[in-house]
Amino acid sequence: MNNTQSQVYDVVIMGAGIAGVSQARHLLLNIPNIKVALVDPRPEERTEKDLKVGESTVEISTLFFGKELGLYDYLIENHPPKYGLNFHWPKETENTETIDDYHHIWCTRQPSLASTLMNRAKFERDVLKMNKQMGASFYNGRVVDVDLTSGDALNTVKVKLDEGYLELKAKHVVDAAGRKFIIGRKVDNVIFDSEDLYDVNNGSAWVRVKNVDRTIFHSGYDPLGATCSHYYATNHMMGHGHWVWIIPTDSQTMELSIGVAHHHQVIPAQSVNTKEKFYAFLEANHNLVYQLLKSGEDIDFHYLPRLAHKSKTLFSQDNWYVVGDAAAIFDPFYSLGMVMMTFGIESITEIVRAKLADEPDVERKRTVYNAFNIGTIRSSNHLIHAHDRQLGHASIMSWRIYLENMWWFGIIVPMYVGKWHLDLKFLRKFGQQGRHIITSLMTDVYEQCDQLIEKKANIGLMYTHRADQLPFHYYVTRDFDTYLQDSKYEPQRSNVFAYVKNTYFFVALWYLKFLWKGFGISGLLSPRNLYHVFKLLKASAESALDELIFKFKTRGLPANSIVAKARQEFESYEYQPELQPWTKNVAEQSLQSNGKNAPKAPELVNLKAEIHS
Ligand SMILES: Cc1cc2nc3c(=O)[nH]c(=O)nc-3n(C[C@H](O)[C@H](O)[C@H](O)COP(=O)(O)OP(=O)(O)OC[C@H]3O[C@@H](n4cnc5c(N)ncnc54)[C@H](O)[C@@H]3O)c2cc1C
Structure with a gap:
């Protein structure tokens, strides 16, 4: 092939990792006759050894793969199920040999929306x-x-193949090439500095x-504690300045x-950046995990010195x-990588669809979706703020995890x-509320968590999925609509x-309880804290009005x-x-198959029979 050859597509996707293949399938499913090209240097027949991290899906990413991409059956047949997210803190840091040496927050039953422990190599190859x-071209x-052009002129993607060069032209070009930042570097779009990432500085x-x-x-035996597996979950072993994940990715090979x-502030890169150092770290700090590792056969080791970055424009x-x-990616603590990806993919498909259909509000959509996705990325980043100081404190982290789950199950999942997330009017309003209420509250809560850690406080353990910790039998997955x-x-x-x-209402109650337990009456009566409570209750009341309007409109x-x-x-x-x-x-x-020697046809019976009651 020589470099004069070129092909024209509606969309060219650079990178056929999970984001690229999922974007392509979403476009193909939603826009009839769309011409899509995917480019990736890795061969189509990826082996099981072509391993990738990023295996744990959560409610939104699973719904995306299952419902939006129509892959429920495929997921069941190829990837282990996930029974929630469990957290464990050592009771004493020097004793971590068995699971009983840890304090736990176990998921006690299967959450109502399923998730998956994904084998990424398999998924990317299959999709x-x-x-x-479905008609996509793969290069x-x-x-x-x-070559990025301004406005609606065709962009050009230059591809090096084994046998020469090729130019792919398309109005829409998607960079899904991961940390190569093909577009990011071209237009100076990526932010790496931890000061601009809520001080997140991790590897x-x-x-x-x-x-x-x-x-x-x-052992799998916990008849009085849970109605679901503890092993087929995402398990987080927590400690000072770090957390360790355990994710089963294959139930046949017990992989x-x-x-x-x-966090580099606590654990510098040079202390865990080789397999030997990493194993030694586990042996000393999570001996149980070390024993688990040693019971199996090694496949590979990876080290990424810098995890967090985000983009200016999406x-x-x-x-x-x-x-x-x-x-963007910050830290896989809540497995939000593929959630940010989900929101991004669905927004991109809708913009491309509206653009191809010449719809008048397409640029408004682009602006609002861009702002919403940037906001989602900012919140995902903020969720990791102060982890370097707080991860190892079981009490404080349990309160923090509970609160963060309130937002997740209370607003993000139903939304x-x-x-x-594709409705312009809702996004405008929710975006403003998010910035003014949620971010400002969370910033203060994280600071208050720091103060409590400083005081060596123990304000108890909040169990994420239990219904006996806030009034009115509230629990984070509670249904407020029959959605x-x-x-x-x-x-x-x-x-x-x-x-x-x-x-908003229950977060206000959570906050009052947190203030009372952590700071007593002075915490409750502080004007700034009261201001947060007031803002939450006001937003709750405003939403009650929105709820009435919605009910009226949809009657x-x-x-x-x-x-x-x-x-x-x-x-x-x-x-x-x-x-x-x-x-x-x-x-x-x-008769047909046996010819003349066929046995005589049995007497046909009329099977129409009246059934009398
Ligand atoms: C340690 C860690 C753990 C994580 N755990 C989770 C988790 O549990 N759950 C979760 O949701 N997210 C997790 N994430 C985030 C997750 O990694 C990302 O959401 C996901 O990998 C993004 O995939 P991607 O397709 O964007 O990138 P990649 O998987 O990196 O794919 C990029 C593709 O682009 C190709 N490519 C590279 N250069 C070029 C080029 N020049 N031209 C064309 N193609 C090119 C590559 O070959 C590759 O196939 C984790 C991330 C890390 C770092």
Whole structure:
């Protein structure tokens, strides 16, 4: 092939990692006849050894893969299920040999929305194949340059193939090439400085092992504690300035991904950046994990000295887009990498769809989606703030995790299920509230957590999924609308306002309890703290009004129009106590296959029989 060859597409996606293949499938499923090209230097037939980190999905990323990409069956057949997120803190840092040496927050039952422990290599290989079957072109080559033009002129992606060069032209170019930052470096779009990342300054080491003896972690017998597996979960072993993940990625080969996210302020890179040092770190600080590792066979080791970065722009007016690791990643603590990716992919598809359809509000969509996704990225970044100081404190972290889960299950998940993240009006309002209420409250809470750690306070352990810690039997996954029970999966059908209202209200209660336990009466009466409570209650009241307006606007609308149609069809249902005759067909087939020697057809019976009550 020579460098004069060029091809034109609607969208060229640089990188066929999880973000690239998922973006392609989402575009193909949502925009009929779209022409999509994917480019990646890794061959299509990736081996199981072509390992990638990023295995734990959460409610939103699983819904994206299962519901939006139609891969539920595929996930069940190929990737282990995940039973929640468990946290463990050593009771004494020098004794970490068994699971009983830790304080725990176990997930006690299967959460109502499933998640998955994903084998990334398998997923990327399989979805790339599916994309090709759906008509996408795959170029096994490396993007060496991209010419970005302004406005709607075609962009050019230059690809080096084994046998020469190729130019791919498209109006829309998506950078999904991970940390290569093809567009990021071109247009100076990436922020790496920890001062601009809420002081997050972290790295990560991880290994894969197979054929482990999982009973070293847990015997699996906990009849009085839980109705779900403890091993098939994401398990976080917590400690000062770090946390260690244990993620099973294959139930046949008993494969595990085990890694540490560490903060350089506490654990410098040079103390964990080789396999030997990482193993020694585990042996000393989480001996149980070390034993688990040693029970299996090593597959690989990786070290990433710098985890966190973010992008200034995600969806440019010049029709370039960044998604996945190319856009942002901070720390996999809550597995939000693929959540940010989900929001990004769905926004990009909607912008490209509206652009191809010449819709008048496309640029408004681009601006609002860009702001919303930047806000989501900012919040994901903020969630890691002060981890260097707080991760090892079981009491403080348990309160923090509880609060962060209130936002997640209370607002973000229902918002995603109801597709409110694509609704311009909702996003504008929610974006403002988010900045003014949530970020400012969380900033103060994190500072107060620091103060409590300074005082060596123990304000008890908050159990994320228990319903006996806040008034009114509140728990973080509580339903305030029938959005799951009545399958309100169509856009803007679920009553997200009920969730916003209740979440603000219960966060106010959480905050009052936190202040009381941590700071007593002076904490409760501090004007700044009272101001937060007031703002939360005010926002809750405003959302109550939004809820009423929403109910009025949607009165008479079915919760789910597919169910409504099925019910309508069912109105003409009549019971038919009869069967269609089949023995004649068997006899005929038998006659055809055996010719003259066929046995005589059995006497046909009329199977129409009245059934009397
Ligand atoms: C330690 C760690 C743990 C994580 N754990 C989780 C988790 O549990 N859950 C979660 O949701 N997220 C997690 N993440 C985040 C997760 O890694 C990302 O969400 C995900 O990997 C993003 O995938 P990607 O496709 O953007 O990037 P990649 O997986 O890096 O894919 C990029 C692709 O681009 C290709 N490429 C590179 N250069 C070029 C080029 N020049 N031309 C064309 N193609 C190119 C590469 O070959 C590759 O296939 C974790 C991240 C880290 C660092």
